Amino acid sequence: MPANDTEPEVRVAVQHPERESRSDELIRSRPVTHTPDYTVVVPITGGLFDPETRINVRRLLQTALALANDNDGRVQLLGLAAVDDEASLNTVRGYIEADEQPTPDTTQLLKFIDERQSQLARIVDIARDLDPALSINATVRVVTDTTRGILDVLASGSEMAVLLLRGTGLGDGGLLSRSTIDTVLAEAECDVFVENLGTQSGEGALYIPNIEEHTVASLAESEAEAIDSVLLPVGEGPHSALAAEATRAVATAADAPVTVLHVIDPDASGKAKSDATELLKFAEYVLGPDVTVDTELQESTDTTAVILERAQTHDFTVIGAPEQQSRLKRLVFERVQQTLTQRSDVTVLMARDSDGTMRSLYYRWKQGMDAMEGSNGSD
Incomplete structure (x- = not known):
């Protein structure tokens, strides 16, 4: 032509x-x-x-x-x-x-x-x-x-x-x-x-x-x-690591700080809360030293409401795709998306990993912890 x-x-x-x-x-x-x-x-x-x-x-x-x-x-x-x-x-x-x-x-x-x-x-x-x-x-x-x-x-x-x-x-x-x-x-x-x-x-x-x-x-x-702030709600789902990697890409390009958020039930066990803290640490590790990161662990029985509230204070929100069989499939992402699309200054990016199990933040963290225990705490 x-x-x-x-x-x-x-x-x-x-x-x-x-x-x-x-x-x-x-x-x-x-x-x-x-x-x-x-x-x-x-x-x-x-x-x-x-x-x-x-x-x-x-x-x-x-x-x-x-x-x-x-x-x-x-x-x-x-x-x-x-x-x-x-x-x-x-x-x-x-x-x-x-x-x-x-x-x-x-x-x-x-x-x-x-x-x-x-x-x-x-x-x-x-x-x-x-x-x-x-x-x-x-x-x-x-x-x-x-x-x-x-x-x-x-x-x-x-x-x-x-x-x-x-x-x-x-x-x-x-x-x-x-x-x-x-x-x-x-x-x-x-x-x-x-x-x-x-x-x-x-x-x-x-x-x-x-x-x-x-x-x-x-x-x-x-x-x-301009994108001046990025929110990354993280969980143990299979697509969370890819969401963290996408957040790193967007934040680096925009030179924007990232808030990493994890929501846990108030009645969660001590081990669950400890695991949640480690999950935030690993997300911060994936984001890398060149990204300014603030981590937040919030207790709530309504995960979606917390994500919506925090997302409306950020320009860009990145979330992992919900698991196919999860009851959150039509709850978390779609409610976040439907609510945020009413605002002209917020963008939502959802990430679905082609190999979710291997790149899950939770499983990576567990593998890392197991490896450290297997080497008796050595580096």
Whole structure:
């Protein structure tokens, strides 16, 4: 597809009709070069390009860049262009692979793909402006099924994470539908992050402007609200260590202090309280010496209420995904999310570990304690 020479290169891929995942035929891709092993994939749907969504693009990118930097990785922006049926897929495939000429019946469809390509190139420009040293690539993937399109890409690499974006005030699902998010959480064999962006109002443009007209303000003038404080509620769940690692990434990038919170029942045993204290210590250890950390152990019979209260005093909250069979699955995260999305100055990031047992803060702490006891207290 024709592209402006001043724009970053954005590849185009077409979803294959078979159910099984296959390698994409990438168009106008650069020569193969060495790339970092860890890739943070950021699916971007048409909602971002709608002026009514009013999402600050710089704020949208900050978490992805932070996660990639913390893992010495890269960011892959995945622009999803949804078409109606397989016939439309074949039209686009013929245009980009066989250099077929557009017809009056296909002109509008192909113009839509061209627009997505140019719009995604503008997002790449912003990302590179935020972090010129980080490897940032982009692909427009033409699909009939958004969920399948995401899962196919995630199945193509071993060292991957995906950041799924939701927005406030955008209807059910926001940037991605609720069903897509639930399916990716359940099926993706990689780390999954779900970020609720809130309405992150900043100065300047809050969305990607139309590529031809209706530009409200220069994207270069767009500024996102700063993250001045981060809350990390921790527990013994299987995704708590990944949440701590994500907190470290965000806090380091924003140079923000972190409050580590653990809530325990007032009637808990002395051993349980001792274990809770050690859990806070280990979370502080994961966050590392470069992050300013304050730990809080609170007693309450209502864990959710405490998290909600403390989250509303922080700009950014990171939580581990609840266990699949836990009664908290629809209690803690969803109540936190639903309450906080009513505020424009709070963002919630949920982390689901691809290997929760091995990375659980609780189990890591237990292993460490057992190892120390086995070595008679030696270092």
